[in-house]
Amino acid sequence: MSIGQPIHLRRLNARAICQRLLAHGPASRADLAKVLGLSAVTTGKVVDDLLAQGILQIAPADKEAPRKTNELGRPGQQVFLARTPPRFITLQLGVRHTRLAALPAAGPLAGEGWLIQFPTPADGPAWLKALQAHADNLQVTDPIALMLSVPGVVDEPAGRVLLSPNLHWLEAADLPRMLQEVTWGTPSPPAPGRQNAASPAPPVHLVQEIRALALGQLAAEPAEGDFLLVDFGQGMGGAVVAGGRLMAGPLPLSGELGHTPVLGNHRKCGCGATGCIETLAARPGLLASFAQAHPQQERSWPRLVEWVQVNGVEPWLRQTLEQVGVVVVGALNVVGVRRVIVTGALAELGSQVLEVLSQTVKRSAMWGRFGAVECVSAPRRRALGLATAALDRVVAPE
Numbered sequence: 001m002s003i004g005q006p007i008h009l010r011r012l013n014a015r016a017i018c019q020r021l022l023a024h025g026p027a028s029r030a031d032l033a034k035v036l037g038l039s040a041v042t043t044g045k046v047v048d049d050l051l052a053q054g055i056l057q058i059a060p061a062d063k064e065a066p067r068k069t070n071e072l073g074r075p076g077q078q079v080f081l082a083r084t085p086p087r088f089i090t091l092q093l094g095v096r097h098t099r100l101a102a103l104p105a106a107g108p109l110a111g112e113g114w115l116i117q118f119p120t121p122a123d124g125p126a127w128l129k130a131l132q133a134h135a136d137n138l139q140v141t142d143p144i145a146l147m148l149s150v151p152g153v154v155d156e157p158a159g160r161v162l163l164s165p166n167l168h169w170l171e172a173a174d175l176p177r178m179l180q181e182v183t184w185g186t187p188s189p190p191a192p193g194r195q196n197a198a199s200p201a202p203p204v205h206l207v208q209e210i211r212a213l214a215l216g217q218l219a220a221e222p223a224e225g226d227f228l229l230v231d232f233g234q235g236m237g238g239a240v241v242a243g244g245r246l247m248a249g250p251l252p253l254s255g256e257l258g259h260t261p262v263l264g265n266h267r268k269c270g271c272g273a274t275g276c277i278e279t280l281a282a283r284p285g286l287l288a289s290f291a292q293a294h295p296q297q298e299r300s301w302p303r304l305v306e307w308v309q310v311n312g313v314e315p316w317l318r319q320t321l322e323q324v325g326v327v328v329v330g331a332l333n334v335v336g337v338r339r340v341i342v343t344g345a346l347a348e349l350g351s352q353v354l355e356v357l358s359q360t361v362k363r364s365a366m367w368g369r370f371g372a373v374e375c376v377s378a379p380r381r382r383a384l385g386l387a388t389a390a391l392d393r394v395v396a397p398e
Helices: 004-024 029-036 040-052 124-135 168-172 175-180 209-220 283-293 301-311 315-335 351-364 382-395
Strands: 056-058 078-081 088-093 097-103 116-119 145-150 153-155 160-163 204-208 227-232 236-242 339-344 374-377
Touching: 004 029, 004 040, 004 078, 004 382, 029 040, 040 056, 040 078, 088 382, 097 124, 097 382, 116 124, 124 168, 124 175, 145 175, 145 209, 145 382, 153 204, 160 168, 175 204, 204 209, 204 382, 209 227, 209 236, 209 339, 209 382, 227 315, 236 315, 283 301, 283 315, 301 351, 315 351, 339 351, 351 374
Parallel strands: 088 145, 145 204, 227 339, 339 374
Antiparallel strands: 056 078, 088 097, 097 116, 153 160, 227 236
8 A cells, every 4th residue: 555545545534524514414423434434443533633623513512413212322422514713715706896705614604604895806916905905804813725716717726717708817817826925814823932923825726606606506405416507697607516526527618608609699708709698698798688678777787687577578588598598408408417506697687587597498408308307596605615615625635
């Protein structure tokens, strides 16, 4: 056995334990060993390591499971993914806004969990300056990772954005290096005889934004292990989860549904092409179509939401939804899943919009001829997805 194998096996076991607790909640060491097929000694060592890192916590005595009728002695002490203290910095670099949070291993305890938000500046130096102005407000000591959600075509292992149609300055930015320059959170307590010093910058990991959303959705609803998530914001993207795992290919390019051209669409896209579906179905495209149909109306997102709720799905919007449906169905037929989860702008427009999209998908998807096809909406869970990615990549990498 090589020297590296025990470390690798320990990481795999830690990964399995974290994934089990994420999906099913608190469990005792004995239960984890039984379910995962590990020895009691191995399970105990891995759990102790994760407790020492602040990744797991021990359940208080009054929260422990009652003893089973056929169980002798005291019930096993239960552990769960830690809800305190913060161990990860999560950061969403969006086209419109940048958001920050310091999260424990369990992720946000309610909602998206973002603590800080500011408008995303138009260039890298201004963004870095704004980020530093807010970073000291994060209540975190010695974070072990910084997880950054970014839009566009992202080479996650290399930490590079190859193409960002809606935020082009990212393509020339060395984001990991920039973030290493930021001072984060609360300094560590000083060692005896030494002055207080800022915490060292944690390692930076990039996660393509739609993949982060899919990981968050999977963590929130682990029983739904097969789905296509489609998000509508400043752009349109998708990610596939199959067999409880986020799908990835050999190239740093996946889920770019928004850059599928559709017939009759002559709008220029930020990617350089003409006719991409996101120029119609993303938030800016929907607002542009609304302004063309109703030039006297205020061109704002709240007004569009209100208009749809009162007037229903007008012809211009129905046509866009049907074109979106065709693109989504093409993805379903290729990857072989039957559940579509819609997040973002289209979900905000209400149930009438989702129903039209759902009808198109159910009518056209190949699996609809053999079984049920679902199209449902869900809230965005990006921060939870970033915390999940931190568990996978930093705490227990493969």
